[in-house]
Amino acid sequence: MTESAAAAPLSLEEARKWIDARVDEVGGSSIGQVHGFFVDAESGKPSWLIAKLGRVRGSLVAIPLGNCAAGGGKVWVAHEREVIRSAPVVDPSRPLLREHELTISAHYGIGEKTGRTSDVASRKEGSVTSQPA
Numbered sequence: 001m002t003e004s005a006a007a008a009p010l011s012l013e014e015a016r017k018w019i020d021a022r023v024d025e026v027g028g029s030s031i032g033q034v035h036g037f038f039v040d041a042e043s044g045k046p047s048w049l050i051a052k053l054g055r056v057r058g059s060l061v062a063i064p065l066g067n068c069a070a071g072g073g074k075v076w077v078a079h080e081r082e083v084i085r086s087a088p089v090v091d092p093s094r095p096l097l098r099e100h101e102l103t104i105s106a107h108y109g110i111g112e113k114t115g116r117t118s119d120v121a122s123r124k125e126g127s128v129t130s131q132p133a
Contacts, residue, residue, distance in 0.1 A: 012039060012133055015046045015065070022074045023051045023063075025081045032058055034075055036092050037065070038130035040119070047116055047130045048104070049075070050092045053085060061087040062096070062104050066115055079108065096130040098123050 018034045025031050031053055038048040048062040067078040077084060087107050090096070096104075098120050105117040112121050120129040 012037065012044065012046050015049075016133070018049070018070055018075050021070065023049075024074050024076050025084060026076070026078055027080060029081055031077070031081055031084055035060055037133040038062060038090075038092075038096055039133045041095065041128045041131050046133065047101075047119075048090075048096070049077075050090060051077075051084070059089045060092055061085075062090045063087070064105070064108055064110060064116060067108070083108065092132050095128040095132065098125060098127050098129045101129050 015037050019036060021034045022030055023032050023034055032051045034049060035052040036050045037046045038050065039045060040047045046065050049065050049068050050060055051063055052058045052060055061084060063077055063079070063084065069076050088100070088104050090100075090104075101120045102117060110117045112118065123129055
């Protein structure tokens with residue numbers, strides 16, 4: 001699935017309302033909860049949802065925000081459980097570098113000329129492209 005700007009929240013303030021909401025995958029199963037967000041280092045707009053997988057000591061993964069939508073008190077993710085569970089783990093206290101974002105995007109099948117990938121691909125190698133919100 002490709003990233004769609006129309007599905008992204010309009011602002012960080014709006015996105016923050018999702019924190020602690022249950023996250024369900026495309027098939028309807030719960031996979032975890034919203035832990036936080038990364039925002040673009042240049043624009044400050046939300047770029048990635050950070051989900052905590054599992055109930056107790058789950059790993060934290062970034063999910064393309066454009067592939068998420070809130071509804072019915074949940075956040076729905078347009079990916080299957082196994083895709084999300086096998087996503088690269090992130091540290092929500094550290095920024096993402098250009099290379100990290102490209103790796104995460106590739107994991108979700110986002111092409112280099114699409115959505116977030118196209119936003120960061122032209123930035124300098126090794127540069128910080130997203131910050132913890």
